[in-house]
Amino acid sequence: MTVDPDGVVSEPEMVSQGVVGDEFVYSCFRICINLGESGSIHTAWVATYGTLSEWHYRSFDDGAWQEEELIPGGGGGVAFNLYEDPLGMVHFSENGYCYWSRLEEGVWEGMTICTTYPIWWEPGGGWVSGDDDGNIFHIWTWGRAGEVTYRQHYGTDWSDEYQLTTGHDDPTGNGPWNNEGRVVADKDGLAVALWMDTKPQLGWYEIFMCRQIME
Numbered sequence: 383m384t385v386d387p388d389g390v391v392s393e394p395e396m397v398s399q400g401v402v403g404d405e406f407v408y409s410c411f412r413i414c415i416n417l418g419e420s421g422s423i424h425t426a427w428v429a430t431y432g433t434l435s436e437w438h439y440r441s442f443d444d445g446a447w448q449e450e451e452l453i454p455g456g457g458g459g460v461a462f463n464l465y466e467d468p469l470g471m472v473h474f475s476e477n478g479y480c481y482w483s484r485l486e487e488g489v490w491e492g493m494t495i496c497t498t499y500p501i502w503w504e505p506g507g508g509w510v511s512g513d514d515d516g517n518i519f520h521i522w523t524w525g526r527a528g529e530v531t532y533r534q535h536y537g538t539d540w541s542d543e544y545q546l547t548t549g550h551d552d553p554t555g556n557g558p559w560n561n562e563g564r565v566v567a568d569k570d571g572l573a574v575a576l577w578m579d580t581k582p583q584l585g586w587y588e589i590f591m592c593r594q595i596m597e
Contacts, residue, residue, distance in 0.1 A: 395447075397425065397440060397447060398410055398427065398429075398438065398440065398450060400429065407429075407431060408429040408430055408431045409429070409430050410427045410428065410429055410430075410438075411427065411428050411430070412427060412428040412462065413425065413426075413427045414426050414427070414462050414463060414464050415464065416463075416464040416465055416466055416472075417466075418466025418470070418472070419466065419468055420466065420470050421443075422441050422442065422443045422466065423441065423442035424439070424441050424442075424464045424466055424472055425439070425440055425441075425442075425464070426438065426439045426440075426453065426462065426464055426474060428456075435456075435457060436452060436453070436456055436457075437452070437453035437456035437462075437474070437476065438450055438451065438452060438453065439451045439452075439453050439472075439474070439484070441472075448487070449487075449488070451484075451487075451488050451490070453474060453482055453490055453492075454490055454492075454493070455482075455492065455493040456476050456480070456482075456493065457476070461475075461476070461477050461508045461522070462474070462475060462476045462477070462508060463475045463508060463509045463510050463511075464510075465510045465511055465512065465518075467512045467516050467518065468512075468514050468515075468516055469516045471483055471484060471485070471516075472484035473510045473512070473518055474490075474492075474510070475508040475509065475510040475520060475522070476493075476508065477508050477522070479495060479496050479497040479508065479522050480492070480493050480494070480495060480496070480508075481493070481494045481496050481510065481520060482494070496520055496522075496533055496540065496543075497522075497531065497543060498543065508520075508521070508522040508563070509521050509522070509563055509564045509565050511564075511565050511566050511567065511573075512535075512567060513567035513571035513572075514567070514571060515571060517534060517535060517571070518534065518535035519532070519534055519535075519565045519566075519567065519573045520532070520533045520534070520535065520565075521533075521546075521563040521564065521565040521575055521577075522563055523560045523561055523562070523563040523577060529545040529546070529547045529548065529560070530545070530546040530547045530560055530563050530575070530577045530579075531543055531544070531545055531546070532544045532545075532546055532565065532573070532575060532592075534573065534594075546575060546577070546592045547560060547577070547579060547581070547590070558579065558580045558581040559579075559580055560577050560578060560579045560580070560581075561577070561578050561587070562576075562577060562578045563575065563576075563577045564576045564577070568593070572593060572594040573593070573594035574591065574592075574593050574594070575591065575592045575593075575594075576589060576590070576591050577589070577590055578590075
């Protein structure tokens with residue numbers, strides 16, 4: 383919505399109604415939104431068709447909503463994030479370890495599985511961000527058990543995986559766990575990661591931070 387200087391709120395505008403022709407097709411939930419440096423607004427949501435769940439995407443450019451697009455192969459995970467880099471490319475992460483990039487209108491590259499680690503629990507807390515040079519930062523957590531894991535995409539190549547936490551990989555989920563991994567670039571273009579961790583006191587979350595150090 384928009385609010386003008388006099389405090390008048392615009393009327394709601396339907397972004398997706400789940401109707402094709404005269405037929406109701408899907409319902410929408412799990413919405414994410416990102417404002418890119420270009421001024422474009424990006425949004426994605428899960429569309430459910432009975433038992434089938436897919437990710438849909440739509441952008442707001444030049445004062446108008448563009449055509450709705452399907453992000454192919456997505457399963458509607460709980461954790462997700464959209465990000466437009468300084469070069470205008472859109473990046474999307476689902477459940478942390480699944481990654482797509484939008485090469486141009488209607489064209490998505492992915493799904494890329496960004497981990498080689500065994501999945502004890504469904505990953506969560508996925509986040510994708512980047513720096514002013516177009517490098518992409520990707521972080522995710524291992525749900526209730528496991529580690530906070532980080533990768534960086536340098537131009538066209540993914541870096542190795544880096545585990546930012548240790549001592550959590552308990553497949554029963556009864557040990558310490560972590561959640562809500564987030565990453566941004568600082569003024570020097572280095573990654574700064576935050577996450578919630580119960581390792582100090584099981585059942586109580588503490589917040590931890592790790593900053594990328596370039597050799």
